[in-house]
Amino acid sequence: xxxxxxFFAIFAVFALITEAFVIWSGFSxxxxxxxxxxxxxxxxxxxxxEGKPLAELGWHWGEARYQWIALGLPFIxxxxxxxxxxxxxxASFATPDLQSAFITDGPLANWGSALAxxxxxxxxFIAGVINAYARALGEEIGWRxxxxxxxxxxxxxxxxxxxxxxxxxxxxxxxxxxxxxNGGGNQIWELASFLIMVTAMSGPMAWLxxxxxxxxxxxxxxxxxxxxxxxxxxxxTVRGEGDITMVSEFGIVFAVVVVVxxxxxxxxxxxxxRKGAIA
Numbered sequence: 001x002x003x004x005x006x007f008f009a010i011f012a013v014f015a016l017i018t019e020a021f022v023i024w025s026g027f028s029x030x031x032x033x034x035x036x037x038x039x040x041x042x043x044x045x046x047x048x049x050e051g052k053p054l055a056e057l058g059w060h061w062g063e064a065r066y067q068w069i070a071l072g073l074p075f076i077x078x079x080x081x082x083x084x085x086x087x088x089x090x091a092s093f094a095t096p097d098l099q100s101a102f103i104t105d106g107p108l109a110n111w112g113s114a115l116a117x118x119x120x121x122x123x124x125f126i127a128g129v130i131n132a133y134a135r136a137l138g139e140e141i142g143w144r145x146x147x148x149x150x151x152x153x154x155x156x157x158x159x160x161x162x163x164x165x166x167x168x169x170x171x172x173x174x175x176x177x178x179x180x181x182n183g184g185g186n187q188i189w190e191l192a193s194f195l196i197m198v199t200a201m202s203g204p205m206a207w208l209x210x211x212x213x214x215x216x217x218x219x220x221x222x223x224x225x226x227x228x229x230x231x232x233x234x235x236x237t238v239r240g241e242g243d244i245t246m247v248s249e250f251g252i253v254f255a256v257v258v259v260v261x262x263x264x265x266x267x268x269x270x271x272x273x274r275k276g277a278i279a
Contacts, residue, residue, distance in 0.1 A: 004150050007046040011142070014038040019174040033135050035175070040141030047146070057145035062214030070208055070221035071129075073261065074228045081257035082233050082247050090246040090253060092238040102236050121232055128227035129220075136222035137215075140205075143168055145215035148206045149279075157206065157273035161266070165202030169195040176250070183250035186243045190250035197255040201225070204265035210278040 018035040025031050047054055086093030099117050103109060106120035107127075143164055151160030175181045176191060183190050201221075208217035234248055246253045272278045 001150075001154060003046060003050060003052075004147070004154075006049065007042055007142075007146060010045055011039065011042040014042050015171060022175050023178040033138070036135040037138030039143060039171075040138045040145070043142040043146035056149075057141055058149075058209065058213055058215040060214055061216055062212035066208050066212040066214070066217040067220050069204070070217040071224050073204055073221060074225040077254075077258045077261040078225075078228050078233050080261070081251070081254040082237060084257065085240075085246045085251070085253045086237075090240050090242075091251075092240075093233075093247070094236045098236045098238065102232075105235070124231055125224075125227055128231045129223045132223040132226050133219060136226065137219040140215050140219040140222055144205055144209040144218035148209050152206070152210060152273065153279055157210075157269040157278070158266070161202050161206040161269065162199065164206065165199030166195065168202065169198040172198070183239060183245035183248045185239070185245035185250065189244045189252060193245065193252045193255040194250050197249060197258045200255070200259040200262040200266075203262045203269060207265045207269040207272075207278075210269070211272075 015038070018031075018038045022031045022035055043057065044054065047056060082091070082093045085091040092098065103116045103120050106116070107123050108116040108120050147164055148160065151163060154160070155163070172181075172194065173191060176194060177187065205218045205221055208221060209215060229249060237247055239248070239251075240246055245251045248254065269278065
């Protein structure tokens with residue numbers, strides 16, 4: 001655990017610097033890159049300090065099926081959550097006007113037709129994931145590449161994944177509170193929803209890391225989530241009039257759906273750890 005404590009000490013220094021920078025500069029593309037990559041940098045510094053190989057982070061690609069799972073999960077829970085909220089009248093989702101605006105702002109604006117919606121989503125998703133990979137990897141080197149295997153060996157799958165998820169969520173709180181990275185609703189509900197969401201997501205991300213032996217599926221999951229939710233679904237959604245946010249990363253409906261979809265991976269991870277199939 002000495003290695004983990006050293007990581008947290010370095011991470012805490014970086015967190016203070018990066019969070020202060022976000023509060024001072026605002027939630028910009030540059031500040032996001034700065035804050036996300038600091039987690040991976042803390043892990044790399046820790047390993048180099050102790051003379052351990054960076055190969056411990058899980059750099060090999062792993063089996064392709066884990067990448068497909070990582071790509072598919074955000075699509076499943078995102079579509080379910082936004083669709084349910086829209087059907088229940090809790091948010092306006094994918095109305096004709098919102099679809100038209102999404103197409104107009106996309107790479108196929110000249111098509112000017114609803115036929116362009118699916119191709120636009122595909123192009124935005126593919127280009128977005130490629131662009132988001134570097135920043136997602138910056139975090140996942142630390143959270144899943146470094147921290148998840150070590151805490152799992154020490155505490156088991158459930159506690160290790162819960163602790164990692166809670167720390168990951170709390171780390172975002174200053175940005176939610178002091179920048180424009182929020183849903184514009186009641187802050188208490190948004191913080192709670194966000195923390196529930198990222199903790200739930202930690203289950204499949206830890207399972208992917210441990211089953212594949214690679215950090216790449218977790219990075220794929222992270223990048224796919226960020227792009228599909230923030231770049232595809234959010235622009236096609238208008239939040240409801242109530243004070244409580246229902247969708248987006250700060251929405252209670254979204255958080256509940258993510259919990260339900262991710263729960264099987266928590267169960268699988270706990271069972272397989274007990275059988276010695278993952279460690």
